Amino acid sequence: PGDTRIFKIIVIGDSNVGKTCLTFRFCGGTFPGKTEATIGVDFREKTVEIEGERIKVQVWDTAGQERFRKSMVEHYYRNVHAVVFVYDVTKMSSFTNLKTWIEECNGHAVSPLVPRVLVGNKCDLKDLIQVPSSLALKFADAHNMLLFETSAKDPQESQNVDAIFMCLVCRLKAQRLLPCRDTEGWPAQPQPHCRRLDEASGKGSCPC
Ligand SMILES: Nc1nc2c(ncn2[C@@H]2O[C@H](COP(=O)(O)OP(=O)(O)OP(=O)(O)O)[C@@H](O)[C@H]2O)c(=O)[nH]1
Numbered sequence: 158p159g160d161t162r163i164f165k166i167i168v169i170g171d172s173n174v175g176k177t178c179l180t181f182r183f184c185g186g187t188f189p190g191k192t193e194a195t196i197g198v199d200f201r202e203k204t205v206e207i208e209g210e211r212i213k214v215q216v217w218d219t220a221g222q223e224r225f226r227k228s229m230v231e232h233y234y235r236n237v238h239a240v241v242f243v244y245d246v247t248k249m250s251s252f253t254n255l256k257t258w259i260e261e262c263n264g265h266a267v268s269p270l271v272p273r274v275l276v277g278n279k280c281d282l283k284d285l286i287q288v289p290s291s292l293a294l295k296f297a298d299a300h301n302m303l304l305f306e307t308s309a310k311d312p313q314e315s316q317n318v319d320a321i322f323m324c325l326v327c328r329l330k331a332q333r334l335l336p337c338r339d340t341e342g343w344p345a346q347p348q349p350h351c352r353r354l355d356e357a358s359g360k361g362s363c364p365c
């Protein structure tokens with residue numbers, strides 16, 4: 158009691174898919190006018206309240222470019238609580254590269270119990286879409302991930318961007334043993350669904 162739990166969520170994917178913009182949207186509520194390629198990692202955080210508990214969501218906005226990430230990779234995956242994989246719906250190669258990102262993640266001994274979600278970003282560019290939803294859904298299903306298709310840019314999508322992270326927070330909250338950071342101590346069964354929020358609290362909304 159009194160302790161704020163911290164959930165570490167890493168955001169992974171090719172350079173230029175919009176990882177920085179998505180994390181900005183969630184943590185700061187805005188779309189950044191201009192971004193530079195991320196070097197190493199940028200930390201953003203947001204404190205959320207769910208069922209009366211304050212939780213600090215620590216978002217690790219990682220670099221997509223190999224040369225800017227190679228010295229950092231071990232740090233990304235250490236004690237991670239959840240992983241967000243991002244592709245760009247207007248760039249097929251960013252989608253086909255997901256298997257490499259998943260392999261990297263698995264190669265760093267990330268427990269299969271660590272929840273993962275798939276995010277197709279830049280949905281506002283409707284005329285340029287290269288990755289059909291049906292294909293993305295199939296991939297997400299095959300890898301036991303939820304799929305979100307959204308846009309960091311479109312203000313009307315901001316609730317959807319929040320839902321990506323809130324969904325993970327809900328799931329993590331349900332895993333009672335946190336904040337024990339040792340994943341070996343996690344429960345044997347992953348929680349299939351978020352719990353519903355206490356409606357009386359009126360705080361936030363459970364997206365699942
Ligand atoms: N139209 C549109 N453009 C976007 C969206 N999200 C990001 N962008 C643009 O895509 C470019 C790359 O965005 P970033 O967020 O910097 O990409 P990143 O994944 O962080 O790239 P790295 O840091 O190199 O890994 C920028 O020009 C953004 O303005 C979106 O939802 N819609």
Ligand SMILES: [Mg+2]
Binds near residue numbers: 193194
């Ligand atoms: Mg970036």
